[in-house]
Amino acid sequence: MSQNQPIKALEASVNDVVSVKLKDQRIFRGRLTRCDVYMNLTLADAEEIEDDQAKAKYGQVLIRGNNILWIQVPE
Amino acid sequence: MSQNQPIKALEASVNDVVSVKLKDQRIFRGRLTRCDVYMNLTLADAEEIEDDQAKAKYGQVLIRGNNILWIQVPE
Amino acid sequence: MSQNQPIKALEASVNDVVSVKLKDQRIFRGRLTRCDVYMNLTLADAEEIEDDQAKAKYGQVLIRGNNILWIQVPE
Amino acid sequence: MSQNQPIKALEASVNDVVSVKLKDQRIFRGRLTRCDVYMNLTLADAEEIEDDQAKAKYGQVLIRGNNILWIQVPE
Amino acid sequence: MSQNQPIKALEASVNDVVSVKLKDQRIFRGRLTRCDVYMNLTLADAEEIEDDQAKAKYGQVLIRGNNILWIQVPE
Amino acid sequence: MSQNQPIKALEASVNDVVSVKLKDQRIFRGRLTRCDVYMNLTLADAEEIEDDQAKAKYGQVLIRGNNILWIQVPE
Amino acid sequence: MSQNQPIKALEASVNDVVSVKLKDQRIFRGRLTRCDVYMNLTLADAEEIEDDQAKAKYGQVLIRGNNILWIQVPE
Structure with missing residues (x-):
């Protein structure tokens, strides 16, 4: 899987703080x-x-x- | 499946008390x-x-x- | 499939009375x-x-x- | 597929009158x-x-x- | 695929007028x-x-x- | 895939103006x-x-x- | 995958500004x-x-x- 895959942006954020929006409109923030x-x-x-x-x-x-x-995810 | 898989956090919680949020917005709490x-x-x-x-x-x-x-799940 | 599989709890309940909650929020009770x-x-x-x-x-x-x-399901 | 499969209850009802509840809450009744x-x-x-x-x-x-x-389905 | 398959009722209706109910509750009628x-x-x-x-x-x-x-579909 | 496949009606409409109804009830019109x-x-x-x-x-x-x-799609 | 595939229009827009409509009706705009x-x-x-x-x-x-x-996506 190349670095061009969107999921790579998630994998690169392990140990960083991310925000996750769910279908029920709730947002979670935490360290991935x-x-x-x-x-x-x-x-x-x-x-x-x-x-x-x-x-x-x-x-x-x-x-x-x-x-x-x-x-x-962090840039 | 490596320890990095998210599901491992669930497997590691067997016998612990967890809370589960469902799509219908209900929350269940119990021993996994x-x-x-x-x-x-x-x-x-x-x-x-x-x-x-x-x-x-x-x-x-x-x-x-x-x-x-x-x-x-418990930390 | 080991006894650790969640579905085993259902299989073990055949002939017992269970309650089933559906996505439309209705609950059915009957003998499985x-x-x-x-x-x-x-x-x-x-x-x-x-x-x-x-x-x-x-x-x-x-x-x-x-x-x-x-x-x-019954315990 | 053994007689224990739930779908068998449907197959056994061909030619019988059944009621079908849809996700939009409508009920249809007719001969399967x-x-x-x-x-x-x-x-x-x-x-x-x-x-x-x-x-x-x-x-x-x-x-x-x-x-x-x-x-x-009929019993 | 035997004649017992539900989809066969649709295939048998090609060139006939059918009514189709969609998930958004709209009904279309036309020649299949x-x-x-x-x-x-x-x-x-x-x-x-x-x-x-x-x-x-x-x-x-x-x-x-x-x-x-x-x-x-027509009978 | 034979000409009887529904998707063929879409493929035959490339370069034609079509209207598309989405699940959120919006309609888009444009050249396919x-x-x-x-x-x-x-x-x-x-x-x-x-x-x-x-x-x-x-x-x-x-x-x-x-x-x-x-x-x-155009007829 | 030929240039006729719809996803090609997305791939061709990498580095361009696009707008994305989500199921919850929100629109995001940013550089792909x-x-x-x-x-x-x-x-x-x-x-x-x-x-x-x-x-x-x-x-x-x-x-x-x-x-x-x-x-x-840009034309």
Whole structure:
């Protein structure tokens, strides 16, 4: 899989803080600790975000890739 | 499958208490007893949670992976 | 398929009374008579449940696995 | 495929009257004339049911399996 | 594929007028000109139907099978 | 793939103006420039249509096949 | 894969500014940096657009292809 693959942008962000928007419109922010090609991923120190504020803290969360709309990753 | 796979975070949580958010916005909390790569899983002593309170108790529940949004697992 | 597979909890419940929550939020309760790995299943003496009461009786019902949210099975 | 497969309950109902609940909450009732493993099926003398009354008559209807929630079949 | 397959009822209706109900609750009526095993199909002289009246005329329409709820076909 | 395949009606319409109805109920109209068997397609001079009027102009648009309800093609 | 494939219009737009409409009706605009055949893609300098105005800036965003309705690409 070449560096041109979109999933590479996710893999390159392991250990970085990312934001994940889900189909139910919730946003999670946390440190990316694992990901796979289906965009399944785990976040450490995960927070649910509302109006740019942490609304709830969840610790470690496993997010199912098929319910993800987008992921904001560091440049 | 390497330890970097997100599903490993679920497998490592067997026998621990986890919270599972479903597509219909319900949250189940219970002791994880089984899981597979599709995120199908069984919980023992499962409770439906509302406002951090147990709203209903279900005993053993089998949850279908494709309707899961996220799973909170111990760190 | 080992006993650790979630679907084994369903197979072990054949002939037992189970409750099945569907994506449309309806709950069916009945005696599990058949199931497969997709969670397709048949219930005998199936009842639709509302507020823990039987709202409608359906006899034998075949439920499509991909529209199931969760199944409450005996421990 | 053994007799334990849920789909067998559908195949055994060919020529019988069945009721089919669709994802859009409509119920069709008619004589089952054909079915396949995806739960695609055809009904003869199909009626759309509302409050246990025939609301509309459709003659022969082909129903797509992936939009079926459940099928009531004779015991 | 035997004559018992539900899709055969569709194939047998080529050149006949059929009605197609879509997931968005719209109904199209027209002469079936082509179909495949996914229930993709084309209608000639297609009309959108509302309250049994033609609401809009579309000429030739290609309908995607996976968004079809049911198809009324001649007996 | 024979001429009886529904997708052939789309392929035969390359360079013609078509209308595409999406799952979100929006209609695009434009000149079909490319298509594949999944009904992914590109339109040139694409317009979003409301009440038979052009509401917005988009130039070239790539539309994802799995979110298409139907495509009106020339006869 | 020939130049007639719709996905080629996306590949040809790498390094160009594109707009992406998602299933939740949000539009993202940014410079396309990567894409694959599933329409997974990454945008640099991504902005969420409302009424043709930038409503929020996200930097680099990875968008999941299966939740995309359409992509506006340069001609």
